[in-house]
Amino acid sequence: MSATAAIPVRERAGAARRDPRALVLIGVTVATILLVGLVDHGFMSLQNLRFMVLNCVVLSLLALGQTLVIATRGIDLSVAPVLGLSAMVTGLMAQTGGLPLLGAFGLALAIGVILGTLNGLLVAKLAIPPIITTLGTYSLYSGLIFLYSDGTQVTSVPAAYAALGNGTVLGIVPIPVLVLGAVLAAIWFVIGHSRFGRAILAIGNNQAASYNAGIPVTATQVGAYAVCGVLAALAGLMFVSYTGSATVTTGTGDHMELQSIAVALIGGTAISGGRGPVIGSVLGALFLSVVLTALVFVHVPPIWYSAGEGLMILIAVTAGSRRTA
Numbered sequence: 001m002s003a004t005a006a007i008p009v010r011e012r013a014g015a016a017r018r019d020p021r022a023l024v025l026i027g028v029t030v031a032t033i034l035l036v037g038l039v040d041h042g043f044m045s046l047q048n049l050r051f052m053v054l055n056c057v058v059l060s061l062l063a064l065g066q067t068l069v070i071a072t073r074g075i076d077l078s079v080a081p082v083l084g085l086s087a088m089v090t091g092l093m094a095q096t097g098g099l100p101l102l103g104a105f106g107l108a109l110a111i112g113v114i115l116g117t118l119n120g121l122l123v124a125k126l127a128i129p130p131i132i133t134t135l136g137t138y139s140l141y142s143g144l145i146f147l148y149s150d151g152t153q154v155t156s157v158p159a160a161y162a163a164l165g166n167g168t169v170l171g172i173v174p175i176p177v178l179v180l181g182a183v184l185a186a187i188w189f190v191i192g193h194s195r196f197g198r199a200i201l202a203i204g205n206n207q208a209a210s211y212n213a214g215i216p217v218t219a220t221q222v223g224a225y226a227v228c229g230v231l232a233a234l235a236g237l238m239f240v241s242y243t244g245s246a247t248v249t250t251g252t253g254d255h256m257e258l259q260s261i262a263v264a265l266i267g268g269t270a271i272s273g274g275r276g277p278v279i280g281s282v283l284g285a286l287f288l289s290v291v292l293t294a295l296v297f298v299h300v301p302p303i304w305y306s307a308g309e310g311l312m313i314l315i316a317v318t319a320g321s322r323r324t325a
Contacts, residue, residue, distance in 0.1 A: 021268045025283040029290050036294040043297045050174065054242060056282075056289035057176040058083070061235035062260035063267070063281040064187050065116075065228030070264055071191070072224050073204045073273030074130035077257045078119060079232040081141035084251035086111050086236025088145050091154030091246040094161055101160040108233040115141060116229015120222030138257070145248050154246035165241030176238055180282070183231065187278045200224055204273025255306065262309050263288050288312075 037044035062079050069076045086108045093099035093107070115137070122133045167175045191197035199220040202210040211217045240246045247253075265271060266287065267280030288309070295305060 021266075022277070022280050022283055025267065025280065025287050029283070029287045032287075032290050032294055036297055040297045043294065048293070052289045052293050053286070054174055054176055055293070056285040057180045058235045058239050058242070059256065059259055059263060059289065060180050060282045060285040061183060061231045061238065062256060063263045063285050064183060064278055065231035066260040066264045067267070067269045067276040067278055067281045068187070068191065068200060068224045069130070069228045070261070070269050070271060071200050071204045071273055071276035072221055073207070074123060074221065074224070075134065075261065076119060076225065076228050076232075077131065077134040078115070078137040078141055079228065079235075079260055080251035080255070080257040081138055081145060082112060082115050082229055082232035082251075083236040083239065083256060084246070084249070085115075085141055085145050085148070086233035087240040087246040087250050088149050088154065088236075088248070090237050091157060091240040092149065092152065094157050094240075095154055098158065101158075101164060104161070104237055108237040109230060111236075112230035112233030113226055114229075116226040116232070117222060119229065120225030123225065124218040124221040138252075142252055145250075149248055153248075154240055155244070157240060157244050161241040162244060165238060165243070176242060179234075179238065183234070184278060184282055187227075191276055191278060196220065196223060201274050201276070204270070204275070255309075258309060259288060262312050266312060 033044060033049075042048060062083065066076060066079060089111065090099065090104040090107055094101075094104060099107070119134055119137055122128050122137070123130050164175055164179075169175060169178060189197075191200060199210070199215045199217075202213070202215055203217055203220055207217060236246075236251070239250065251257075263284030264276075264281045265284075267282070267284035268277040269275060269281060291308070292305060295308070
């Protein structure tokens, strides 16, 4: 990368480090827990706190992948059906064929790489706008779930899967949280301390300048979508391990593609590309998990949940636009 192409990336990286959004998210999340806890003491119970943390693990994995893609000035609407297909395939094979957990990890990896790479090739090679590409593959991948499941559902998983989704280390730290921590550390290193990560930010900042600077634009874009696919498939495996179930609407029924975009933007990822604070994305997922659970405790009708998520996206995009203006 030439010096002229690197300067904007460093400036954006510095801006991300100075962005107080992470501290704001922590403060607002804690304040929400305390305020709702005053209304209903059950909200602050260890069981409910554990539920909210575990509930944000799957969404955090989706958001981390989404962060990489949005940082390239793209978007991936297909993460929800990729999650659902991974959950359905690994879950049914475990339920009916006794697929070992290690094999499930390999299968989920393959699903994520193939589907994510297809998204990336369509965007980077054929120059189809990301929102059009992934809207199309959203329908395609959703159809694959119906075809593969043939009307069946996952209703139980072997003990090894249940241990992955519900087990703890030393009786304190949930295993899914450790998995998320490992993924977060890896993505943080990639986007902040690797050539691939610097290329992602450079492309999001100025794709034409990045190409002129010798950055492999096509390969980087395909790689970002491939990683996003892998993380979505891993999220599917974690989901089926945690819940012990999967249906044809897993992921898509809860609009997890929109939730992943929302928490990435809330966490500070710039919709215009060039900035992707991964820790902020995880904090955004935790914040959304707390908010949605709080709405249940204060008896807000579920019909308002989607409206609330949409409002948070608008606020996050508006705040991000003002910071980068």
